[in-house]
Amino acid sequence: MTDITPKPPSENSLPDNFDPFEHLQKIYIPQHNALVNRYFSDLGDDWKPNIASPRSALRVACTMVDNDNQLIMSLRHHLLFDLLGYGRKNLATFYGSSLDAALPVSGHPQLFLYFSQDSQAVPANGKRLDHEKSCRLTRYACKTGQALPAITKANLLDIAREIKTQFVEGKKGIVYTSGKVAVSYTDPPNGFPRGGRWLVNSKSEAITLYQKLSNVIDRPFDINKINVITPEKDSTTQTSTQTETVLGKQYKEPVYRPITNLRFRKAYVAFGGSVPPIFLIDTTYRNTALIT
Template sequence: MTLPKDAWEHLQDMIRRDHAKILARYFKDLGPNWEPEIASTRGAIRTACTIKDEDTATITLLRLFYFYIILGYGFRGLAPVFGVPSQQFQEAYELHPQIFLYFSQDKASIPDGLRPVEAQISFRIMGYTKESMTPAKALPFATRIAEEFVEANKGITFSKGKQVISYVDVKNGIKTLKIFALSQSEGIDIIKKVCKVLLLPYSSEFVGTSDKPQRASITKPVGKEMVYGKSVAKKRWRPSAKVRFRYAYMIVDNREFPVPLVDTTGRFPDAIIKKYG
């Protein structure tokens, strides 16, 4: 198939196609056979957001801006973050650099209306300080993370659940390694991978497993509850879901930004190792 001569027409067609699918879901209360109108509030909003074939590039952008920014649809998938200033954060992470591994649920398996289940694992690199850690010394850690947590340019998965599998090896600097997993075996598999990243021997003597809470996991809550005078959906509690490794980064004291080590998402173009599927 030959490329279109009119690049704008082709681009607009692609934008309009995908945007229309999102609008259909967002305004599903208006029915599958909705026609543009401005008599109702919802109808007027949808009419303003609907891209037309004759729209110019400017009008198309304004419609997108109205829906995704002003109405806020573009922020729906973003979880609120409670943070502290970077300097204050770094004061709590002096001494040894710390590596963070981030996992999240695949988009296709996320129930409608819910955010993806996430998991984060962190551990310190003993024997290194902010002075001794360098890009050259960070490379082997990034390489081993990629070897252990990435296969065929995709992050590996594990089943996150309510059971807590802990690993404490104080002598080698592992004090609070905790994995929320569906089973002890899956949690131990992840712990073994972390030990390989740190070039440490694994010992079953350091493994601890919390008694399974009698309370069942709440993966997809049913019903609502009143919060601050408003009815909201009930929250999940230690939900069970398969989560996939996405990226790893390192915090070094007095360095304003984290050091991206491994990235499978395209989010960190300056990552030491990039693995894109």
């Protein structure tokens, strides 16, 4: 048989006449007013409520009293923490400059150029080396309805023809020599937001490549925005003979920035999202491109 005898309240139970809002007021108001006193400490410890001065009027407006309802408490809190800015006190100091932020380029189409070794130059059992370089077409927007004009097929054809002029000779892509020298070019407004490095064997060759790419996107080239890093460690000039074991299989250890020739193969434009890329030119003929 079920025992229905009333049990005495435990020590942790709330009283029968417990009022949650009144309890919250008793806890919240002293905490809030302590912050008000600190914020207006310039008015002195013996300050009495008055609206004789702008500071005193603000303190009266911020100070909570027992007969405040929920709306008035919320307004007093909002006035102190948001409008007067107490909620921003003692935050971590920001060191730096807003000028350090790169120009947002996500709304612009992105042009990719792909380079790789000729197949006959790949060592036996070696890995084919390649490199992909990209920049943004900052003269255009990806889609209509933006501040800049949306890129058109005619624009893409012009870019494709200029790529052919700059990076194709005798129906083959031009070749540059990759090596240990890392050269970057940072010019956010003109399409180079992060200055991704181009590994080359000499600074002059990188400058030529960046000049060609700037010509393709019809943007000025500024040699003062070139940055060159030449590590002390020399390039690996031959295939590594050392091996490493991963998951029970042996692989050759990677070589360090080898000196090798990389040939231009293809170029395409990406728009982000679900939009498929458009190939502008492809010397491998594996993709349908705008021009041959």
